[in-house]
Amino acid sequence: MQEFRYRQAKTVEGAVRAGGTYLAGGTTLVDLMKLNVLQPATVIDVNPLPLAQLEALPGGGLRIGAMVRNSDLANHPVVKQQYAVLSEALLSGASPQLRNMATTGGNLLQKTRCYYYRDTNYACNKRQPGSGCSAIDGYNRIHAVLGGSADCVATHPSDMAVAMMALEATVHTQGPQGERAIALKDFYLLPGTTPDKENVLEPGELITHVTLPPLQSGTRSHYLKLRDRAQYEFALASAAVVVRLRGRHIERVRIALGGVATRPWRSPEAERALEGREATMENFRKAADAAMTGAKPLKYNAFKVELAKRALVRALETTTQTERAG
Amino acid sequence: MSTSIIGAAVNRIDGPLKVSGAAQYAVDYTLENLAYGVGVPSTVANARVVRVDAGEAEHMPGVLAVLYHGNTPPLYRPAEQLEHSRAGEIRPPFEDDQVYYYGQFVALVIASTLEQAQAAADRVRVQYDVRKPVVLLSEAAKPQGPPRVHSSRGDAAGAFASAAVTIDETYTIPVEVHNPMEMHATIAHWQGDKLTLCVTTQGVMNYQKVLAEVMGVPLENVRVISPFCGSGFGGKLFPWPESMLAALGAQHVKRPVRVQVPRSMMFTTVGNRPLTRQRMRIGATADGKLVSIRHDVVQPMSMVDEYVEYCTGVTTMLYECPNVETRQDLVRLNVGTPTPMRGPGIVPGLFPLESALDELAVKLEMDPIALRLKNYAETDPSSNLPWSSKHLRECCQTGAERFGWAKRNPKIGSMRQGDEILGWGMSTATWHAGRGGATVRVRLNADGTARASCATQDIGTGTYTIFAQVVSDRTGIVLDKVQVVLGDSTLPPGPTSGGSTTTATVLPAIAKATDQAVQRLLEAALITPGSPFFTEDRASPPKLAMTNGWVHEVDKSWNSGVPFDEILIARRLAALEGEATTGPDMAAQEHYSFHSFGAQFMEVAWDPGIARLRVTRGLTVIDAGRIINRKAGSNQILGAVVMGIGMAMFEEAIYDPRTGKPINNNFADYLVATNADVPKLECIFVEYPDYHLNEYGARGIGEIGLAGVAPALTMAIHHATGVRVRTLPFRMEDVLGGERATIV
């Protein structure tokens, strides 16, 4: 770990003005600082900021403060009842200890678990632009089959963000230029030739909260995460589904995939393949095929293409089962 | 003499210390002026160190020294001649300028605080002349020279060629790392030329000898203390480089120095279970009688030492088969030196043997238990000796009944539970039983307590408690009045905790020492004025005994006598002691073959739609002689089964062939079983005391619980899915239809 300055922020404006790297739960930041992967000169502790509220919005929807802990968010009654996909995604992530520390803002900005990103002795374009990618020719079982480039195939590891993608969340920030709202679908960048640039935040921009739009009554949602062991492992493939049926007819569906892509992966292709159609296994499979058409498997992760399809099909099955109606 | 305490389910006497945090582990020792050593691990696997640039590090705050090859005198090598004198790696750190594997200690930074040492270690720049490492088995040179192990009875090749039914398959087990919760650590403290070491080890005596040899001082100058050990699993049988570096560093900075191996280096420089590639050829008659077994093993070895994972031993003894040939070869890789890991040899050896047997059962359409019983070895076929005690048949039958084996439909995928497909598998387990030498001292104290001591150690298995149980058994002194002192090389010599032999080894010595102390007490009772048993009649004194901690006349009730401490008080003694040394019974070893046996049954549930496969049930039936502590005993078995679930389903150190780095060198990426992966497990002991081994009839139980888990699980997976997993661990790729890409 490098020596760094530590400041505690008292106000949002003060935090933004201070200019530095924000410390929330620290479960990503401190880990990577110990490995010398992140070497901030100044760390600004945002824990004292009044950003830990979770409120149901008057017109429906939810406002989630950036400092709301993953455990609190997952177990909030409104989230459990109305946004099951989000609660399930959070509870499938990390471990109870980590979830008690991890925050909403930090979770959105967590770093990849790519082995080579986490070791400064390896070339990594994300960590050190222009140095090369060690994963493409390395052991890439956990890497992305969607959204990769010749410079980076690192998976975005967040479960929460995948659920929020399907929930069409909006990220609210405050930066040196003032406040803004960014649709989550526009928030994450593909790696392209600049994998170090992971999202549209400007330096010093602070996430203050996330909003979720209301869901129409009768909407069902579900998060399914597949991995080697039952707990405490990142997704090898996951699917978030938010769907509303009329009879067996799919009126509206939002789909996002995790564990297989370089960013939380909203799949309009799969949505298009389903909307206006019947909820049948055949259509689910078509949607899964559509979601994965662009997949580019690497040497060790070809199985993820099939795994992601299975995750999506099952999540659709689960959310559209008739006995779950109501 | 009461017997109820033996075999009871006894809580660990050291339990309260552990749960309250009062138990002192190696790094808990706070010594005045303690300095901290942090290693600089190599980031390449095959190189010459051209230069260690410590200029910046040396000038950082708190830094006391940066040591490396070139600025430190070489350490001596361990002699490895005496019975106990084995290091994990024969090459002491900094011996030469070569890097043999990734994560090797290249330098050691010593500073006044851990943080200062860590910060400075990050700034030591090492310049390497790098050669291409050889890390994967597929890249290794062909084995050279004669095999390391070769055994043959009958004509295995000929019998295989003419067998009615044959199996010829190759099985691969990747490198597994021990990774006990407590990382390896040493605090070294010199006072003049006397060295005290606070460590975490499975063998204080061996540690003492090795460190004396490496540091070039007389044995009596070295004291090793390890009262508690946060598990070892074999990884702490022998001292590893960090121990020598702590001693070297402390000598250099003239302060006590602590070196703890960080988790990442737990994957590289403190041993591993080596990868094994094992070809198994089995020939049988059409009705399932084995006619030929051939077992060929190729196993990587490090560049600096040699360790043979003796996988084939079990093949020669487990089943009746006239023609058996085994062979083991070594190849060299740029990986850290392997070392025994819980169930060495037998655990990795049983996986291919029991798997191939199941493949045979499938081919023969024969029940796997029936196939095993058909080839049941009534005597040890490798030595032709009778078994000291073998009840494997009963293990199989008891287990089958309890598990409901009769309901197993052998057809693949035929058993369902809800939407999931169930698979059932079973395997034989075995472990050799042994007994070594130990000296134990037992004191009966005037305050009514007893104390037993020995330079063995409790590595988390319950050894403290077993000492107390035996003393209590023979004196009637209640458990919480028996103090047990272990884990200190100044105590009477005791065994290394390895090979599941500690209990069988120490029981006779504890018993004998206790009896001796009691005998002295009873004699004192007769000759001490003031004792109620004092008598002038030396010719025919009353016969005395000790029961419930009281001394009394043999033919009278115990409470007609007096508490034993009254005798000591009357005689004005602080204590009376017994000390006894016992060793293996050589005659018995010539007449019997000593093994424990077991049958293990596992169930998996498979959700084919999402390729999800989970372990849902596990039953182990064990024949390990008499069980001394039922609670610690089943704890050992169940813990081993959990480890077996890890072996079959999760564990695999993945090496990057470019750098030699195990890239999943942390607990997030190296998967072990979590609680959620472990179903309710059950353990049953069939108890037949093995009096050929010791008077309590107890054999060891530390390892056998792991032995059959992986083959039972892969058999269950096959039963559910039709997929035969021959390369561990199971991965969801195996049941997704495509090819599984592995890196070995």
Ligand SMILES: Cc1cc2nc3c(=O)[nH]c(=O)nc-3n(C[C@H](O)[C@H](O)[C@H](O)COP(=O)(O)OP(=O)(O)OC[C@H]3O[C@@H](n4cnc5c(N)ncnc54)[C@H](O)[C@@H]3O)c2cc1C
């Ligand atoms: C062993 C392990 C296993 C894990 N498993 C999973 C898993 O299975 N699934 C999963 O989804 N996640 C997993 N995680 C990741 C975990 O969810 C994240 O580490 C956590 O959510 C990050 O939140 P935090 O508050 O601790 O962030 P921090 O570490 O405090 O911050 C992370 C990053 O976000 C920035 N940041 C934080 N807050 C703000 C803000 N308000 N505005 C702007 N920038 C901000 C920080 O500067 C930093 O760059 C795992 C982590 C570990 C260590």
